[in-house]
Amino acid sequence: MNWDLLTQLLMNGLIIGALYGVVAMCFVLIYKSTQIVNFAQGEFLLIGAWVCWWFLTTWELPFVVGFLFTLAFMTVFGIVLQTVVLRPMIGEPIISVIMVTIGLSLFFQAAMKWIFGVNVQPFPKVFDVQTIEVFGMQIQTAYVMSLFISLFIMIGFAWFFKSSKHGLAMRATAFDQQVAQSLGISVKNVFAMAWAISAVVSAVAGIVIGIVNGVSDSLAFIGIKVFPAVILGGLDSIIGAIVGGVIIGLLENFAEYADGQWFQVGNMYTIAPFYVLVIILMIKPYGLFGTKDIERV
Amino acid sequence: MAEAALAQDSADLMLSVNNIEVVYDEVILVLRGVSLDVPKGALVTLLGPNGAGKSTTLKAISGLLGTEDGEVTRGDVIYNGVNIANGSPEKVVRDGIFQVMEGRRIIEDMTVIENLRLGAYTRKDSAARIKEDIEKVFHYFPRLKERTGLAGYLSGGEQQMLAIGRSIMSAPKMILLDEPSMGLSPLLVKEVFEIIRTLNKELGITMLLVEQNANMALKHCDYGYIMESGKIVMDGTREELLNNEDVKEFYLGGGGEERKSFKNLKSYKRRKRWL
Ligand SMILES: Nc1ncnc2c1ncn2[C@@H]1O[C@H](COP(=O)(O)OP(=O)(O)O)[C@@H](O)[C@H]1O
Numbered sequence: 001m002n003w004d005l006l007t008q009l010l011m012n013g014l015i016i017g018a019l020y021g022v023v024a025m026c027f028v029l030i031y032k033s034t035q036i037v038n039f040a041q042g043e044f045l046l047i048g049a050w051v052c053w054w055f056l057t058t059w060e061l062p063f064v065v066g067f068l069f070t071l072a073f074m075t076v077f078g079i080v081l082q083t084v085v086l087r088p089m090i091g092e093p094i095i096s097v098i099m100v101t102i103g104l105s106l107f108f109q110a111a112m113k114w115i116f117g118v119n120v121q122p123f124p125k126v127f128d129v130q131t132i133e134v135f136g137m138q139i140q141t142a143y144v145m146s147l148f149i150s151l152f153i154m155i156g157f158a159w160f161f162k163s164s165k166h167g168l169a170m171r172a173t174a175f176d177q178q179v180a181q182s183l184g185i186s187v188k189n190v191f192a193m194a195w196a197i198s199a200v201v202s203a204v205a206g207i208v209i210g211i212v213n214g215v216s217d218s219l220a221f222i223g224i225k226v227f228p229a230v231i232l233g234g235l236d237s238i239i240g241a242i243v244g245g246v247i248i249g250l251l252e253n254f255a256e257y258a259d260g261q262w263f264q265v266g267n268m269y270t271i272a273p274f275y276v277l278v279i280i281l282m283i284k285p286y287g288l289f290g291t292k293d294i295e296r297v
Numbered sequence: 298m299a300e301a302a303l304a305q306d307s308a309d310l311m312l313s314v315n316n317i318e319v320v321y322d323e324v325i326l327v328l329r330g331v332s333l334d335v336p337k338g339a340l341v342t343l344l345g346p347n348g349a350g351k352s353t354t355l356k357a358i359s360g361l362l363g364t365e366d367g368e369v370t371r372g373d374v375i376y377n378g379v380n381i382a383n384g385s386p387e388k389v390v391r392d393g394i395f396q397v398m399e400g401r402r403i404i405e406d407m408t409v410i411e412n413l414r415l416g417a418y419t420r421k422d423s424a425a426r427i428k429e430d431i432e433k434v435f436h437y438f439p440r441l442k443e444r445t446g447l448a449g450y451l452s453g454g455e456q457q458m459l460a461i462g463r464s465i466m467s468a469p470k471m472i473l474l475d476e477p478s479m480g481l482s483p484l485l486v487k488e489v490f491e492i493i494r495t496l497n498k499e500l501g502i503t504m505l506l507v508e509q510n511a512n513m514a515l516k517h518c519d520y521g522y523i524m525e526s527g528k529i530v531m532d533g534t535r536e537e538l539l540n541n542e543d544v545k546e547f548y549l550g551g552g553g554e555e556r557k558s559f560k561n562l563k564s565y566k567r568r569k570r571w572l
């Protein structure tokens with residue numbers, strides 16, 4: 001066994017898996033509170049990364065300023081998208097809403113290509129030090145930052161849903177919209193907030209990946225990776241989304257390792273998560289953390 | 298009628314429903330001219346059989362009708378001098394009317410405390426104030442304090458207590474209670490009604506209580522209305538209703554059987570008198 005390579009893959013899996021987890025959480029957030037399957041989740045990463053890149057290169061803003069501007073932009077973007085495009089779809093058949101989000105996904109991809117071109121664009125240098133030493137290993141600063149940001153976002157979500165008034169209101173809306181309204185919660189505002197948070201946090205993930213790999217179309221592909229992660233975790237569980245994301249991240253990397261060492265099939269990196277997904281769903285149809293209704297005895 | 302005596306001074310009225318008609322899905326006429334008055338600080342009950350339109354009346358007041366494609370098409374709902382018919386539920390809650398819906402409807406995947414905190418959603422008070430009020434709820438419902446798990450695992454009685462506790466958290470001027478006795482054992486029904494009356498007296502919260510359990514509701518109320526097929530068919534003070542022969546026959550059967558015996562009698566010819 002090649003232990004160095006294995007450790008490296010473990011690290012990679014954890015770091016990318018945590019990011020999948022973050023994006024999966026954003027997907028679940030929208031699904032839980034508005035019952036919409038958002039096929040344009042990956043495009044949120046793409047748009048966020050491009051907008052930030054644009055602030056940093058064209059406007060030559062310092063990173064922190066450009067980053068904050070991007071978050072502000074994505075907040076408005078999420079709210080406008082929900083109010084203008086998705087609010088009128090309330091009450092329409094689920095399949096129509098799905099077609100709309102698929103349409104949005106295609107539209108945003110094309111729009112980004114049209115505005116920013118088809119080439120991979122590197123982010124301007126964000127860190128002065130390129131690598132730092134952790135437990136004797138040299139690790140890219142961007143990777144460490146990525147892991148910290150993912151953790152930070154997860155803790156933020158936990159706090160938001162456990163302790164903040166708006167987080168509780170969002171959970172109440174997810175549980176039963178009529179009850180939420182009877183408590184004085186504006187369901188419309190909750191919907192808009194869910195889309196805004198989802199857009200902002202996804203954009204952060206997009207920027208992080210953009211800093212490591214450069215900004216390109218392939219960012220939107222993360223949106224596809226999110227499906228095995230959320231289905232694995234149980235479509236409606238935030239914790240499940242994180243665990244699912246990390247599992248998918250690790251799986252990809254180990255599948256590649258195993259393939260390189262023994263099978264030599266090729267392309268396992270992309271396909272393995274879906275195989276495992278099928279197997280897990282056969283054993284646990286609600287996913288690992290999905291809820292069935294509470295049965296009182 | 299006694300109504301006139303009770304509602305002598307409209308300044309003392311908290312809520313006045315005037316001849317409202319409610320239509321669901323733009324075609325189903327459910328309320329056909331319902332009027333009732335609730336004086337400040339009173340506990341008024343609205344009785345009637347299943348399907349009479351009691352819940353619809355409450356939803357017409359709280360604005361929740363809109364969430365079910367219902368609409369007040371005639372008449373008005375005057376609360377503190379303002380017409381709130383077809384208002385948004387958020388605004389009605391902010392203005393001080395809170396509806397405890399039929400079937401308790403607590404949020405099962407949250408804890409007791411989270412449910413209570415959500416009751417205070419519209420309030421601008423500090424976290425410390427809200428915490429104090431949670432303790433106040435525990436004072437009235439001590440057994441809720443011991444329950445630390447998810448609300449979905451509470452017993453039916455505890456869920457009803459939580460639903461009522463949650464309504465107090467909104468610091469309401471008026472609570473609309475929809476069948477709090479539903480599905481509870483006679484002992485629990487007694488307990489819940491006593492707490493409702495205590496809350497009404499001690500906290501001065503005006504209450505409009507919908508019930509099928511006429512025995513209990515009439516025992517604790519100040520004034521009562523009886524509703525059938527979308528209309529008020531009778532009203533009176535507690536004593537008037539308790540001594541009325543028709544009420545005795547149709548609603549106040551022996552013990553816990555009154556609901557069953559009423560159903561049997563429902564198609565009985567004497568019912569015509571109320572229509
Ligand atoms: N959302 C709704 N849409 C259509 N009809 C309804 C709706 N809710 C209640 N109804 C009808 O209105 C009538 C009164 O219902 P309701 O107010 O729930 O009565 P009660 O609370 O007295 O049992 C019933 O005939 C019921 O079928």
Ligand SMILES: [Mg+2]
Nearest residue numbers: 351352353399
């Ligand atoms: Mg009812």
